[in-house]
Amino acid sequence: MPTFDLKHSPLRELNRTLYALRPDTNETHWTVTGPDGRHAIAAGLDAPISVEIEGNVGYYCAGMNKHASVLINGNAGVGVAENMMSGFVHVRGDASQAAGATAHGGMLVIDGNAGARCGISMKGVDILVKGSIGHMSAFMAQAGTLTVLGNAGEALGDSLYEARLYVRGSVKSLGSDCIEKEMRDEHREQLFAKLQAGGLAGEIDPSEFKRYGSARRLYHFNVDNAGAY
C-alpha cells in the first residue's frame, strides 16, 4: 500500500507513477497525503487501482479517469472527474463548479454540495450528489443520470439532450427545453440502482424524487423552419 506525500514529492512524479501502472499491477491501493489544493491530482489514471486522497484538492482531480477508484477525503475544486470514462470517484466534502463535466462513464458521488454547472455536457456518467447543486447544472447534458438528494439551482438542464435528472428537493428553475416528466417504474428502478451504486440502498425512497428530461424541441430539425436558412 504505497503512500505518496505531496508535501515532499512533486505532483508530476505521482501522476507519472500512477499512469505507468499496468492493469495487472499488485500495487492496487494508494494513499496520497498533503494535497493542499494542488491541481490535476490523480488525473489520467488508466488502471483498476484505488487512490485515497487525504485533504482538499484543486482543479480537475481524477480528470479523464479510467478504471480507477478515487476517494477524496475533503473538498474538490473545479472540474472533479471531468471527462471521466469509467471508474468511481467519491468526494467526501463539497465539489466546486463543473463537477463531472463531459464525463462519458463511471460514477461520481459527492457527499456534500456541488457548485454551478454540475454535469455540464455529461455524456454517460452517473452523478449522485447528496447535497444540492448550483445553477446551470446538466447544461447540454447528453446521456447518463444526475441524481440530487437536495435542491437544484437556476436553469437546470438547459438545452438538454437525453440525460435523466432525478431531484428530490426543489428546483429553482428549469432551463430551456427541460421539463418535468412522469416517474414510471422503469425510472424508479433505475434510480434505485444508482442510489445502490452510490451506497444508499434502502436509505432513500426513490418515489420522493421528480424526474426531469428533455422536451426534445430544440435538437430536432423542424422542416417548417427550412425557409429560414
Added chain:
Amino acid sequence: MCGIVGLFLKNPKLEPQLGALLSNMLGTMTDRGPDSAGFAIYGSDSAGVKLTLRGPSQGVLSEAVEKLEGLFDRTFEKVARDTHTVISVPEEREDQIRTWLKANAPDVDVVSSGRRMEIYKEVGLPASVAARFDLAGMTGSHGIGHTRMATESAVTTNGAHPFSTGTDECLVHNGSLSNHNDMRRRLEREGLSFATKNDTEVAAGYLSWRMREGASLKEALESSLSDLDGFFTFVVGTETGFAVVRDPIACKPAVMAETDDYVAFGSEYRALVGLPGIDKARVFEPEPAKVYAWERH
C-alpha cells in the same frame, strides 16, 4: 486571470502574524497573476490620517515630504518602504496636501488615505513585491491582496490593485466590468473623481458612493449586483469590515475558510493552506450573488 486573497482576523492574538500570513497567500497566487501585485493592510491607528504616497524613487518621495513639512512648518510621522512612504497628517490638511502634491510633485501619487489602511502596489512578481515592502513584517487586523495578469490594459503600477476611492476603503477584483464607462460618468456627476480608466476603480468608486449615501458595506455590495454588469469576484475592506461578493454567474473562482480565529478568502484553496488550523476550518465556496460580510466590534 488574476488572483485575489483576503484575511480578516477575529482573534487579536493573530494580529502580529497578519503580514506574514497574507504574504504567503499572495505568493501562492503568483501562478494566477505574475505581472504585478498589491495589498492593503489595516494596521495601527493614526491620530490623524495616514496617506500612502507612491513615487518613482525614495529620493523623489522624501524631497516632496520635506517640502510639505517646510510648508506646514512641522514634522510628519513617516515610514518609508521602497517606492512608497506613509505619512501621518492632520485630517484637515489632507485636501491641501493633495492639491500641493498635484501642483508641485506630479510624480507622486496618493495611493490611499485612511485612519488605519495603507496600500502598497508595484509591478513585479508577487513574492518580490511583498519582500520590497516587507509585508511579512506588517501587523494588523485585516488585509486584502491581488496578483495581476493584465488582460485589458497595460502592466503599470496604476493598473495594479487594490483600488481605493474613499477613506479606509479598498477593493480587489477578479474579472472585468462591461458598464464601467457609463458608471464612471454617473459617479463623476455625483462628485467622485477617478485616477485611471480602470474598471475596478469604478467598482471601488461605486461602493464609496453608496456608503457615502448611507448604505452599509453589505447593502452597497447588494446593490452592486444589479448596478454593475460583468464578471466579478470582489473582496472589499473598510476600517472595520471585510466582505466578499461574486456575480450571479460566478465565472471567477472563490474559496473561503472560516474558523473562530479568522475568515480567509482565496481565488484557490491553495492560497489558504498555510493558515493556522486550516485542517479544521469550515472551507466553502461562496455562493453566486450572495454578499458575505464581517464586522469588527
